[in-house]
Amino acid sequence: MQDDAPLVAVIDDDTATCRAVSRLLEAVGYRVRTYTNPRDYLDELDVAPPICVLVDILMPEVDGLALLREMRHAGSDVPAVFMTGTGHVPTVVEAMKEGALDLLSKPFTADALCSAIARATDSSRRVHGERRDLVDLWRQVEKLTPREAEVAALVACGLLNKHVAMRIGTKEKTVKVHRGRVMQKLQASSLAELVRMVDRLHSEPIPFVKLDGVEARRPRAADIITDVLTRERSQKQA
Amino acid sequence: MDSMPAPSSHLGATKSENPPLQVPWSERERATRLALAGELVSAVTHDLRQPLTAIEMNLSAALLFLSGDEPRTDRAIEALEDIFAQQRRMSEALQALEDLVVCREPRHERCDLTALAREAIALIRADPSMRETSIELTVGPQTPAVSGDATLIRQALLNVLLHAIDASGPRPAGGSTEPIRGAISNLEDAVEAVVSYPKPADGPVTSTGPGLTLARAVIAAHGATIKIDESSESTVRVLTTWPTYAG
Numbered sequence: 274m275q276d277d278a279p280l281v282a283v284i285d286d287d288t289a290t291c292r293a294v295s296r297l298l299e300a301v302g303y304r305v306r307t308y309t310n311p312r313d314y315l316d317e318l319d320v321a322p323p324i325c326v327l328v329d330i331l332m333p334e335v336d337g338l339a340l341l342r343e344m345r346h347a348g349s350d351v352p353a354v355f356m357t358g359t360g361h362v363p364t365v366v367e368a369m370k371e372g373a374l375d376l377l378s379k380p381f382t383a384d385a386l387c388s389a390i391a392r393a394t395d396s397s398r399r400v401h402g403e404r405r406d407l408v409d410l411w412r413q414v415e416k417l418t419p420r421e422a423e424v425a426a427l428v429a430c431g432l433l434n435k436h437v438a439m440r441i442g443t444k445e446k447t448v449k450v451h452r453g454r455v456m457q458k459l460q461a462s463s464l465a466e467l468v469r470m471v472d473r474l475h476s477e478p479i480p481f482v483k484l485d486g487v488e489a490r491r492p493r494a495a496d497i498i499t500d501v502l503t504r505e506r507s508q509k510q511a
Numbered sequence: 512m513d514s515m516p517a518p519s520s521h522l523g524a525t526k527s528e529n530p531p532l533q534v535p536w537s538e539r540e541r542a543t544r545l546a547l548a549g550e551l552v553s554a555v556t557h558d559l560r561q562p563l564t565a566i567e568m569n570l571s572a573a574l575l576f577l578s579g580d581e582p583r584t585d586r587a588i589e590a591l592e593d594i595f596a597q598q599r600r601m602s603e604a605l606q607a608l609e610d611l612v613v614c615r616e617p618r619h620e621r622c623d624l625t626a627l628a629r630e631a632i633a634l635i636r637a638d639p640s641m642r643e644t645s646i647e648l649t650v651g652p653q654t655p656a657v658s659g660d661a662t663l664i665r666q667a668l669l670n671v672l673l674h675a676i677d678a679s680g681p682r683p684a685g686g687s688t689e690p691i692r693g694a695i696s697n698l699e700d701a702v703e704a705v706v707s708y709p710k711p712a713d714g715p716v717t718s719t720g721p722g723l724t725l726a727r728a729v730i731a732a733h734g735a736t737i738k739i740d741e742s743s744e745s746t747v748r749v750l751t752t753w754p755t756y757a758g
Contacts, residue, residue, distance in 0.1 A: 380567055
């Protein structure tokens with residue numbers, strides 16, 4: 274087994290199912306950690322997070338749905354594939370509402386399991402990539418001063434330098450300097466790129482993300498940008 | 512063509528007019544068991560789905576371990592051994608189902624009443640429609656083993672618990688309710704299992720019904736006793752006593 278193989282967490286109170294599923298996933302090239310008690314998984318949430326979790330819905334103490342809610346509450350966005358031994362429709366509907374990526378009805382085939390895990394792995398990689406891009410953007414944005422963040426938002430709204438100057442009560446020449454610093458600090462090569470960056474900060478106002486178990490927080494400058502953008506757009510509409 | 516028999520002119524026909532069907536007790540008991548089989552199938556199906564899943568996974572893994580460029584026979588053997596274990600588990604689940612629906616004399620084996628009560632509670636919790644039902648079990652010190660057929664005793668305890676859930680009425684939506692309480696304690700030459708539940712506000716407790724009828728049949732066949740105590744204003748207690756295992 275390669276050390277860099279994707280890690281899957283299997284959570285089922287039935288030891289035999291845990292062992293068998295784990296054996297198959299290892300045979301097809303995944304690394305696997307098994308848990309017969311969901312609490313043990315929650316305790317290890319930040320230690321080498323898996324690429325996806327395969328979790329039984331019906332378990333004593335903490336069931337699969339409660340586990341997923343606790344994971345999300347703790348900031349974990351690891352995709353979940355549910356296993357179920359019941360066709361109880363309300364439970365299945367609730368699982369999908371909670372954000373289950375897939376639902377496998379026991380007994381399922383090896384092909385069904387591998388396909389579900391492959392889809393979850395792809396989804397996890399895509400989400401991970403998007404999260405990494407967002408954190409990279411936050412790292413650039415946190416270099417901006419509050420005034421530069423304000424200028425970035427106003428410029429992204431399409432205001433000319435002289436209008437920006439009037440808005441923030443300064444000279445056009447000073448705005449030009451701020452604008453140059455904004456483009457440099459954000460490494461934006463064009464106005465279009467700056468607009469995309471600002472829009473992303475506005476459309477994803479999440480306060481923090483966890484990346485490889487490490488928490489990254491949204492910088493203050495990003496909040497300033499969002500506040501200015503919201504104010505400008507509401508004024509335009511009015 | 513034969514003429515159709517005339518319908519009875521009134522529903523309150525006397526015994527002499529309509530003699531009861533002469534169905535042997537064992538047949539009635541079997542019919543009662545079959546009526547309950549539908550409910551039990553879902554619990555047993557759950558018991559079969561787990562090993563079936565494990566068998567499918569182990570077989571596929573064993574094939575992969577053996578078909579690689581460097582076959583890993585040790586891991587394949589582990590998987591095959593697990594398949595045997597799961598096959599036995601399925602056989603036991605099927606045997607348990609058969610025991611419930613086929614008439615036979617109960618065995619008199621050493622049984623742990625506490626373990627059987629916990630299994631009965633687990634079966635109830637495996638049913639999604641009853642997962643929210645709160646059941647608390649307390650066990651007294653040094654409870655000896657009882658004599659009987661584990662499958663049938665577990666079924667009798669399960670039926671008493673289901674009766675308690677039914678009789679205590681519907682749960683308030685989103686609100687909590689008094690739990691069903693189970694207690695197992697040691698008497699001098701018997702073990703007592705008591706199930707207590709809140710007395711329903713509307714009407715008396717029904718001490719019949721197919722569930723309790725089967726429980727009574729199992730209890731009688733084991734030389735055990737059952738009693739429903741409604742003397743308390745707020746609680747109903749179903750007391751069963753089981754003879755201890757003498758070896």
